[in-house]
Amino acid sequence: MDIRAMKREEVDWAVQLAAKEGWNPGLSDAECFYRTDPEGFLIGLLDGEPVGCISAVRYPEGFGFMGFYIVLPEHRGKGYSLDLWKVAMDRMQGYNAGGDGVVEMIPKYLSAGFNLAYRNIRYGGSPPSLARNSPDVVQIGPNSDGLHVTFDEVAAYDRRCFPAPRDSFLRCWLNNPSYAVVSDGRLKGYGTIRRCWEGFKIGPLFADDAAVADELFRALCHRTDGEGPVFLDVPEPNAAAVKLAESNGLKKVFETARIYTGPAPDIDLDKVFGVTTFELG
Known part of the structure; x- marks a missing residue:
């Protein structure tokens, strides 16, 4: 099996594989993923035909993240997955490589x-109709309400x-509907929602x-116009995030194990109410 970096259109193929596995990626994820690290998505080819993939995305400052570890069902059990892994x-x-397994x-x-x-x-379901009811919530990105908050x-x-840092990713990701809370002249949080193969994901x-x-959460759910389920991936140690999901009627769908080759990074986990993606961290 030949293994090389994917071309841009091959990342679309990997996203489609993820959808077939039931991972429910976003409809426009491939572009933002590829921009993050164009060399970080690997494809395995047998006689020129793709049989599997894996991602090993490098961020600055020595952090990496792995995902998209998939081999086509008809080629499993033949050692190709181990080749990709290596x-x-x-x-x-x-x-320090992370992953959600x-x-x-x-x-x-x-x-x-x-x-x-x-x-x-992962929590999912149809939350109650939630209005965007706070004057502190402003839209960010290319369709912003105004210059309330800068990219920086x-x-x-x-x-x-x-x-x-992941500026290349964010500049793309914020093209999805995104909101921030600005109060007393200070940014106090932000979130994004995107349409997926099934419903929407907040993250x-x-x-x-x-x-x-x-x-x-209310502002983001309001953007769905009541269509389809909403999914939110919550770090279990953040009890307030778990409560937010459950109090809005979302139910557990499944769990992943967040793993690292080194120590867990020093981030404000109590501020993480929703993981960005299981594919890129």
């Missing part, structure tokens, strides 16, 4: 040199909740506290 891990040499595989992750940090819980302010807040949802998170 190449991805080679690319992560010198990086299935809980049942925790023993294998530990034996491969990863450390279990905590669990992320959003990026600085994001840096408190994510282990590395990230970063906020100073539960009250700010609730304001953002």
